[in-house]
Amino acid sequence: MSALGPLQEADCLSQADLIAAISTAIGPGAVGIVRLSGQGAAWALEKAFVSQTSPVSRPRSMVFGKLVHPATGAILDHVLAAFFPSPCSFTGEDTAEIFCHGGHTVPRLILEAFLATGARLANPGEFTQRAFLNGRLGLDQAEAVAELVAAQSEAEAALATSHLEGALSHRIRPAMEGLLGLKAELAAILDFEEDWDEAKSSSLLAKLDDLMAELTVLRNIRACSRVFRDGLRLVLAGRPNAGKSSLFNALVGRDRALVSPRPGTTRDFLEAAISWEGLRVELVDTAGLGDCPEDELEARGQEFARQELEEADVVIWLHPANAPGAGPPPGLPAAKVLEATSKADLADGRSSPERPSFSALTGQGLDNLKTLVLEMAGIVPGRQPEAVPNLRQQKALEECLKCLSLARQALLGCQPPDIISLEIGDALDSLGQITGQILSEDLLAEVFDRFCVGK
Ligand SMILES: Nc1nc2c(ncn2[C@@H]2O[C@H](COP(=O)(O)OP(=O)(O)OP(=O)(O)O)[C@@H](O)[C@H]2O)c(=O)[nH]1
Ligand SMILES: [Mg+2]
Numbered sequence: 001m002s003a004l005g006p007l008q009e010a011d012c013l014s015q016a017d018l019i020a021a022i023s024t025a026i027g028p029g030a031v032g033i034v035r036l037s038g039q040g041a042a043w044a045l046e047k048a049f050v051s052q053t054s055p056v057s058r059p060r061s062m063v064f065g066k067l068v069h070p071a072t073g074a075i076l077d078h079v080l081a082a083f084f085p086s087p088c089s090f091t092g093e094d095t096a097e098i099f100c101h102g103g104h105t106v107p108r109l110i111l112e113a114f115l116a117t118g119a120r121l122a123n124p125g126e127f128t129q130r131a132f133l134n135g136r137l138g139l140d141q142a143e144a145v146a147e148l149v150a151a152q153s154e155a156e157a158a159l160a161t162s163h164l165e166g167a168l169s170h171r172i173r174p175a176m177e178g179l180l181g182l183k184a185e186l187a188a189i190l191d192f193e194e195d196w197d198e199a200k201s202s203s204l205l206a207k208l209d210d211l212m213a214e215l216t217v218l219r220n221i222r223a224c225s226r227v228f229r230d231g232l233r234l235v236l237a238g239r240p241n242a243g244k245s246s247l248f249n250a251l252v253g254r255d256r257a258l259v260s261p262r263p264g265t266t267r268d269f270l271e272a273a274i275s276w277e278g279l280r281v282e283l284v285d286t287a288g289l290g291d292c293p294e295d296e297l298e299a300r301g302q303e304f305a306r307q308e309l310e311e312a313d314v315v316i317w318l319h320p321a322n323a324p325g326a327g328p329p330p331g332l333p334a335a336k337v338l339e340a341t342s343k344a345d346l347a348d349g350r351s352s353p354e355r356p357s358f359s360a361l362t363g364q365g366l367d368n369l370k371t372l373v374l375e376m377a378g379i380v381p382g383r384q385p386e387a388v389p390n391l392r393q394q395k396a397l398e399e400c401l402k403c404l405s406l407a408r409q410a411l412l413g414c415q416p417p418d419i420i421s422l423e424i425g426d427a428l429d430s431l432g433q434i435t436g437q438i439l440s441e442d443l444l445a446e447v448f449d450r451f452c453v454g455k
Contacts, residue, residue: 015039015086015093016130019122020114022107023454029102034110035454036119037127041094044117045083048110055083055096067098069113076109077101091127092134125451129444132436139436139447140168143390146451147229154278155228155384167387169435171218176435178211179428186417186424196417204420205411212404218389219397224378225385227313231273231280232377235308238318239325240264240288243342246360247318248272248285257285264288267301269308276370279379284308289329314376316340316369321347321357338372392446393434400430 018038024031036044042056049055051065062080069076080099089095100106115121123129125146132142144163151157182204189196222229236244240263248257252272258265270285286308287301309315309332317328317339328337341347341357344364356372358365389397407423432438 018044018117018119019126020044020111020119021122021127021454022111023097023127024102024107026104026107027102028104032100032102032107032110034098034100034107034114035122035127036096036098036114037089037091037093037122037130038119039094040118041096042083042085044114044119045081045096047117048113049079049081049098051081055081056085059083059085060088062099067100067110067113069109070117076113077106079110087134090136091130092136093130122453123448124453125448125455128451128455129448138166138169139439139443140172140393140434141166142436143392143447145455147390149452149455152273153231153275153280156231156280158278158384159228159386159388162386168389168393171214171387172431172434175211175215176428176431178207178214179424179431182207182211183421183424183428186421189417190421201411201414205408208404208408208411212401212408215397215401215404218387219394219401221385221387222389222394225388227279227377227379228384229388229390231282232276232373232379233282233284233311233313234373235284235286235312235315236318237286237305237309237315237328238288238320238342240290241323242288242318242320242325243360244288244318245270245285247316247342247358248283250360250363250366251283263290264294264298264301267297269301269304276374277379279374284312312336314338314373316373318342319355321345336376338369338376340369389434396430396433400427403427403430 016038018036018040020034020036023033023035046054046056047070048067049065050068051063053063055061055063060082062082064078064080067076067079068074077100082097084090084095084097086092086094098110100110111121128137128142128145131137132139137145141164144160147160147163148157151160185204189200236247238244241261245257245259245266248270249255249259252274256272257270264287266285266287269287272283274281274283286305287298289302289305293299293302306329309329313336315328315332315337317337319325319339319341320343321341322343324341327339339355341355343359343361344357345359345362347357356365356368358369403423403426407420407427410420410423429438433443
């Protein structure tokens, strides 16, 4: 197994057919980018781009010129073009990029001009897929490209960038090398009939345990760091009239939810995304959970609220200072509930001193509430993990650990070395699915179908 490194200039890639796509979002915008990659990119560029100097003769430089339709000769736009010869391009193939005016029409006309030269429309993620297949990126790094494009907060973007740097495979590769070492030791026992004694087996067991511990740490990261990937779901709950919608509005910074002195105002739940310390927080306002709902609608609202309590990462349970009521429903894990006193401006010395208090009306105590929520979610501002597996990678890690515990059992049960080696081989295959060293059509589709066209 060798680490995937950047290709050397001398490496020659066989190039796939020519693909083209608009790489920027469609809609009003100053600049649009149309991208071409594959065999014949230089030819297609020279057919449709007219300038004093050919970008093909000045690789990796921006050249100003006119983009014309190759069949009609109609001038479509004044553009900048750049040519990146294989293998030193994003995809590893000959690539051309056209920087044109943005909007709904010009990029599309330019794309059509290239399709007229014989290029075909790229599939979703096909540029990144080619970069991966040509060894420019590991599979985990290719997935990081999609994560970066989809990032909705600074925290998600920082994590995706660290994945793009290869943070995940940097943690997985040493484990893969360790497992290959174990396989080699087992093969030596088989091939050279080395002694298969207790000393040998306990030395293998110690090494296997170390590798399993390493991988278990990585497997467990997701559970405690998921919020950096997926954002934090913060649910505001309490009895009717507790001040949930007022807190929701205060945190969102505008009047988004209806507020009224009449209990039972909120029925449907309301969601809004806000950013705290660069972290995406999905804020949810819910219907009040009273003793007995007055009608069918209130009952359904309460059902929604209970569902939201289940799905929350953190729940703020509000006790109004002027009418303290019951706590959260039983069964809700205490570790995710922050009980707080609302309407602190009406306190009259009645609020419980152990609970944090705030007033949505005056803004008093809101900063403290935010700090407490972040603490409960285990978030230390500025300290976030470098690698958090996505769901696909997590599944592969779980599978790998399952195979390794089978190998461990086989080792403890004094099974023949080839049985143990088989399990370790399966564990290696699971890790290889994270880095992309083990590939299948299904795996490629699972990863790249989630991309957008042009990436
Ligand atoms: N003085 C004071 N009044 C508040 C405060 N927060 C909410 N209220 C009042 O309390 C009443 C209920 O507020 P809401 O925010 O609608 O309460 P809710 O929990 O969303 O109520 P339901 O949706 O009916 O369950 C309104 O009259 C608000 O003006 C506060 O911090 N101070
Ligand atoms: Mg409400």
